[in-house]
Amino acid sequence: MSASRFTLHRLWAIVLKEFIQMKRDRVTFGMMVGIPLMQLMLFGFAINSDPKHLPTALRAADQGPFARTLVAALSTSGYFTLTHEAATEAEAHRLLQLGEVQFVINIPEDFSRRLLRGERPSLLIEADATDPSATGPALNAVRAIADHVLDRDLTGPLARLRAKAGPIDLQLHAHYNPENITQYNVVPGLMGVVLTMTMVIITALAITRERERGTMENLLSTPVRPFEVMLGKILPYIVVGYIQVTLILVAAHFVFHVPMIGSLLLLYAVSLLFIAANLAMGITFSTLAKNQLQAVQMAFFFFLPSILLSGFMFPFRGMPEWAQWVGSILPNTHYLRIVRGILLKGNGLTEIAPHLWPLLAFLVVAMAIGVKRYRQTLD
């Protein structure tokens, strides 16, 4: 292979060709802009890890003032919306079983009387806990409410019934997202998800398509080198990737009001590494796949763990060790932390540096496999 080394003019030839083809393929280009917008709508508006206004049935055998205060407090917490009144326990259970309500609040008939006697009456809240994430936050809120809701009603001699302060003065500071707004977490995370999805699929098709259409045979009969073809196919899509990043950032700012504390310039700069890593992955898939369907399947196979094990959908630290191990290989895991770090925490280069190396390593390995697997002959 003496006479042909990497040359810029051949790289440029491929880049130009890809741009022209991209321009002609309106549907694909539309998808590349449409997918981020659609996912923003779906994930940005639809996902809520702190669900409120959950339908609740009340079975109140006691209508006394304490019971009323309690019910009012639960309602104003925002988590519970009283939708049903149940007269009997059987009726209440039926509502739970049917899924009509998420919670049943049971207030026993002697609630007020026993409270006044200092007998610690029971308040039973039953939950449909099939989906723990739907009930968890609400049940946590109940605890805090139950402790202090009656403080104002318990005056005079009744004051002794107030909950006593515990031995510790507990202070909680929830940094970076004190109001627990899901979108602050989800929308920046979406950048990684959208880029992974579109970048990998698009380039996974790149070489497979050439092979299926027969243009590969021609390309191979010219002096063009594998690395030139691969890089030439990656570069145009980096531009597309940046368009997507910009779209999401604009939406994050204007639609979801996500705080942007850190440097956007830094974010744009490191995005290059992530976009390139995904493109290299896609190209590598396309050298492995026999046809376009296989290529898409491979891309999907990569997309699933990128969305599930990266910490986008579920807390990373909650995963078993093997899953965390898989997750830390994936570029999306690191990019997610970089984006959230820069936007929400104001991280700088030093803070995100530990996540840059894994991205770079992934890029180099994916590219190396791709170049190696790119068949220079039709053998």
Added chain:
Amino acid sequence: MSDPPAAASPGSDFAIDVTGVTKRFGSKTVVNAIDLRVRRGEIYGFLGPNGSGKTTFIRMLCGLLTPDAGTGTCLGYDVRAQQSDIKRHVGYMTQKFSYYEDLSIRENLDFIARLYNLPDRRSAVQCSLERLGLANRSHQLAGQLSGGWKQRLSLAACLIHSPQLLLLDEPTAGVDPKARREFWDEIHRLAAEGLTVLITTHYMDEAERCHRLAYLAYGKLLTHGTLDDVLASVRLTTWSVTGPDLLELAKKIRGLPGIEQVVAFGTTLHVSGRDAAALEASLTCVRDPRHEWKKIRSGLEDVFISLMDSAKDNFA
């Protein structure tokens, strides 16, 4: 590779000089120990039935496939070790259209010209557009062209870097007679300028326009040489019959000893066989005064079919 650098003498008389070239796909030997020499400036016709290994052989010549066995040179470059040098000096036109259907004619040519890093790209593209009469539709997308125009585009594209050797794989399949004639005129013009052309075809009239021919079947080279050499290589005797009830006659003589081919052409029947004596003996039995019998020169097609039939006996 017994003779590496010495073989790479560009001054050699032969544009293609290979021996023992073999290719196997799995257990199937698709190209079987082919020796081929093509002189510079020659138009070399490569014929053979479907699946005989023509495309595979050409792909090995231009470095798209690596031979399993065999050595040789293409334009003086070693076919195994110097594939990238070969690629720069060879124009390869694939059997299936292989340019970008979503690019215009000009964009396709421009792309190829960039890949070869032509010094004066713009004028090279313009020149090849004009030479092949593509200039006034240069903005049409390649995918919207008819077969004949696609073929012209392919030819223009594989000529754009002024190669020394053209490998054309069934360039005229599905092209109308006038366009084919023009195509061949162009090929002859190029050959006169010193270009070597290896061309595969299934058309006998095209075969006759080549300087030399090779006939391939089941991966084996059965015969090669000039048209006369090839015709002479099979001692085929052919009789032409005209007259009434030819169909009946054909039915009657098929299978008689010595009669190998009975082919109907409109109002005549061609009867041929390799054993002239046996053929004539059989024919005397069916002579009918209403028929006119004439001994004619065997056609290329008859020769090839005869070659293929005997090859089948040898390999099947």
